[in-house]
Amino acid sequence: MCLGIPGEIVALVPDRADLAMVEIAGVRRAVNIGLLGGPAGGVGVGDWVLVHVGFAMSKIDEAEAAATLALLRGLGEAYTDELNALAGSDIT
């Protein structure tokens, strides 16, 4: 739950400004992007975001995403548990 997992935005959701399809470690899931954007700059396809419990919390660059993913993989079980939980997620 404390783990922020990097994901890449692969599609925006039509009619839902607060949702985006994000690919996270090979899993494609809807993620809420309502906490990003505004004057701080919106996000678009190809951007990387740090996802906490279904919400994108910050925009990050690709290198940071790669580093964070490597760190997470090193966590072992805690990371696989989080990914399993994510795989079961189906937010709308």
Add this chain to the structure above:
Amino acid sequence: MRFVEEYRDANRARALAEQIAALCEPGRQYKFMEVCGGHTHTIYKHGLLDHLPESVTLVHGPGCPVCVIPMGRVDDAIAIARQPDVIMTSFGDMMRVPGGSGSFLDAKAAGADIRMVYSPLDALKIARQNPDRRVVFMGIGFETTAPSTAMTVLRAAAEGVRNFSVFCNHVTILPAIKAILDSPDLRLDGFLGPGHVSTVIGCRPYGFIARDYHRPVVVSGFEPLDVLQSVHMLLTQLAQGRCEVENQYTRVVPWNGNPRALEAINRTMELRPYFEWRGLGFISHSALRLREEYAAFDAERIFQIPGVRVADPKACQCGEVLKGVLKPWECKVFGTACTPETPIGTCMVSSEGACAAYYNFGRFTRRRTEEVTRA
């Protein structure tokens, strides 16, 4: 393009270690607290203590939200989950946390409908799909997860979902740091600030630590080199007689945090007068509850909550571990009665708890750390 190796590069680590050693005043001892369990994890996993001079000690802070949930709150949540028409939903981290009479897992085995969810939005979806049941989300976590709960409540309100509520146990990190600074047990020289919490709250709120307590704070990333560099920054401040808040993790943490996330929290939640932290006791203004306007989504107003207070088990020394007074292995039951499979205290349950991190990774560095602690 930067690569992972850049944060792990052994030569850079060695160079940093030398600079760190050079910054230490001879004969002076330095104690820095890493507030966040994520840092604890990195420190043990990568044996960072081996890169630090003997005069620098890192102590673990209270920054593991699962670890600080008091037993009474677990019992209260289970009491809600046992109501006949209730579906309790929770992050997986919470399932094995022991209350006074068992954990969520135990209650589930005994027939309560308790489901693991990844996001509070998944809990809201369960509510939509089960209009004849009352769906409760166990809200836990610091400012990293509180905005998600807040946004979910806002969404439930906008949609008019009437069978969804939150059992709010969100805590805020700053009062806990203040309580530790005020406690006479421990003299600290500075803080490694939590990286992910700071993406939400930013760096400004740590100002009081520098201003009123004259301790430097460096908000730190989670890579081994991030942690070493942050220690370097803390020592540099001390060597130059400065006490400021600095941001080592600028690639993720904006100085002002995430204004939208803060707004969502402020709209839906307010500070409680006080809240009990496992091992630390009652800390004023240290937790959030839903505002009156959102009473319809507040499990504490909807259900009869027993509100029992359960004293921590006698054998458990989580409080001392959470305050950084004891190292995990100094707890009497560490690794014997208390293991990740049969946790007595919460620090052993979450992978970010100090005891679990140490149990899983730390044993190799133990001899080295013991030397440091003795010194």
